[in-house]
Amino acid sequence: MEKIFQKLSLSSATLVFILLIGIFITLYTAAKPAIDEFGLHFILNPDWNKELVIESPSVTTDSTTKNIEDDTIVDEDDMIADEDDDMLLDDEDDAVKTIYGGLVPIIGTLLTTIIALAFALPIAMGIAVFLAEIAPKNISYIVGIAIELLAAIPSIIFGMWGLYYFAPIISNLVGGYQVSLLTAGLVLGVMILPFMAAITRDSMNTTPAVLKESAYALGATKFEVIKDIIFPYSKVGIIGSIILALGRALGETMAVAFLIGSIFVLPHKVTDPTISIPVAMANNFGEASGLGESALFYLALILFIISFAIISLAKFYFLKKAK
Amino acid sequence: MRLLINKIFLALSILSAGIGLAFLAWILITLFMKGLSSFHFSLFLNDLIDGGLRNLIIGQMILAGLASIIGIPLGMTAGIYIQEYGQGRYAALIRDLSDIMMSAPSIVIGAFVYAIVVVPMGGTSGWAGAIALAIMMIPVVINTTDSMLSLVPRELREAGIALGASKYKVIIDIVIRAAKVGIMTGILLAFARIIGETAPLLFTSETSNYFSLNLNESFPSLTVSIYDLANEPEESSRDLAWAASFILTVMVLIINLTGRFITRNKK
Secondary structure (H helix, E strand, O other): OHHHHHHHHHHHHHHHHHHHHHHHHHHHHHHHHHHHHHHHHHHHOOOOOEEEEOOOOOOOOHHHHHOOHHHHHHHHHHHHHHHHHHHHOOOOOOOEEEEOOOHHHHHHHHHHHHHHHHHHHHHHHHHHHHHHHHOOHHHHHHHHHHHHHHHHOOHHHHHHHHHHHHHHHHHHHHOOOOOOHHHHHHHHHHHHHHHHHHHHHHHHOOOOHHHHHHHHHOOOOHHHHHHHHHHHHHHHHHHHHHHHHHHHHHHOOHHHHOOOEOOOOOOOOOOOOEOOHHHHHHHHOOOOOHHHHHHHHHHHHHHHHHHHHHHHHHHHHHHHHHO | OHHHHHHHHHHHHHHHHHHHHHHHHHHHHHHHHHHHHHOOHHHHOOOHHHOOOHHHHHHHHHHHHHHHHHHHHHHHHHHHHHHHHOOHHHHHHHHHHHHHHHOOOHHHHHHHHHHHHHHHHOOOOHHHHHHHHHHHHHHHHHHHHHHHHHOOOHHHHHHHHHOOOOHHHHHHHHHHHHOHHHHHHHHHHHHHHHHOOOHHHOOOOOOOOOOOOOOOOOOOOHHHHHHHHHOOOOHHHHHHHHHHHHHHHHHHHHHHHHHHHHHHHHO
16 A cells, blocks of 8 residues: 555656657657748748748748738638648648747747746836835735735636726827837736735845844935835845746736737837737637647647746746845 | 835735735626526436436546546655655655646647547546546645645654554554544545646547436536536527536535635644
8 A cells, every 4th residue: 555655656657758859759749840841930020921922942931031021911711711821731742831930929929928027027126126125014915815816817807807897998008009018018017916915025025134133233215125125135036036037027927918919020119910929829820730730749748848847947046046 | 206106006906805805706606607507406307418417517526537447546645755765866756746746737648648649549538537637636635745744743654663663553643633624624635626627638538418427438527517508609508508507606605615614623
């Protein structure tokens, strides 16, 4: 019995390992056709689902990256024609070839994340300072719970609220489209705000009371204690929590899906609509087949690797050090 | 001057807490107003095809429930391994990997399950959705089990072993029992998290307009249907989406608060 239980728990633990490796292998296998077809150039190519007429096999996709952005507006129409093309693709001699490039969703993902962080960071720090140092115990407790509940609200609700209530106000203020990089980034910011505030507060709370009390005893103001004692002490932990929030923002699908506009066009301004990797997957996976589906898996693989790297960095470098 | 800077800083900090709370209030008020105005008890009696939400709510519960049945035992035994049996490197590796998996993008999990379950089965299914949610849940359960077991004092384990109990007896009868409340809270929070998930279900379970208990076909999901309904042009669909969001949020918040309440009472 003892042996069975031990083996059972060992195999459950090993399952985590297998799952993670399995995700890598599965994504890679499914993305293989697209990787073989486009190589690493995929990352820099802004055309998604674009038909390319090739006269001789020696013409590579390089030529298309130059005549860029404006052409990509036709994308939506192409989407319908997609399936037929994929079937023809097996034919090497065929003159029409559909190409997929990941630049637009990759840029979209990075930009929405940056906007979200720029918006959420100062507010989250303020909230954390308020909860950890300023508010009396009972207020801090209640506000803390409220903030954590905000973190529990399903992301799809942030998306709906953002689309119907938040975006109209923003677009009235700054002009431009209601669905855009800016509104998607800001709603994403609101979403990661409570998460970031909660973990930042936790790292601030690790500062030993003795240190703070000594500083106060020397006549330091609250601001000076926070700036010179608490921040230096919990700096590493705070950076770790920021990176964790970043990882969460990168992979977020639903809050962004409502607001980013979902078109494969490079944005020129922050108020332009575009697309991100998770949204590209959410909206196109159902209809995709063949090379198109494989290209989406390629995007998924890229997203997985980016977030894996970021989370490892946060966990193993910053948060470990904080302990 | 120092005092002035101090005042400004404190004011800014309080202001940002105010902004955070204002957003919370704004979202909740919107949700309650829109949700309640479209809410009707007949929503619980009709399926989506007749303008109700019954099949979706039950479907979402079944998906999350099945995910729990798969995910909780696996996560708990894995957590027990890390804390009680594992020594050194391997246990630490599993703990780290599980932490990474906890933050993996949920849509990627959906794509993974699509490739390993949906494609071989030849179509979206309730099973695929439940498996995707279970994969989301396992690392969270591992994390709670691991940290809650680490809080159980060593003396308890030693006392058990001194009485001649075998290790698994000690774990099941003493350690788990001591950490029961914490683990239950963690599991409730994990459940609250997966029941509101949309992204991993989009191309695994999809959704269905009809009542269904057949896990081998597309399965009704509340969250996926909210996404579909919210994007429809008709006002009535959107109202239904708001009512569904309202019900979903109330469910999530109740589960969440129950979890907190249990821990607090115990203390």
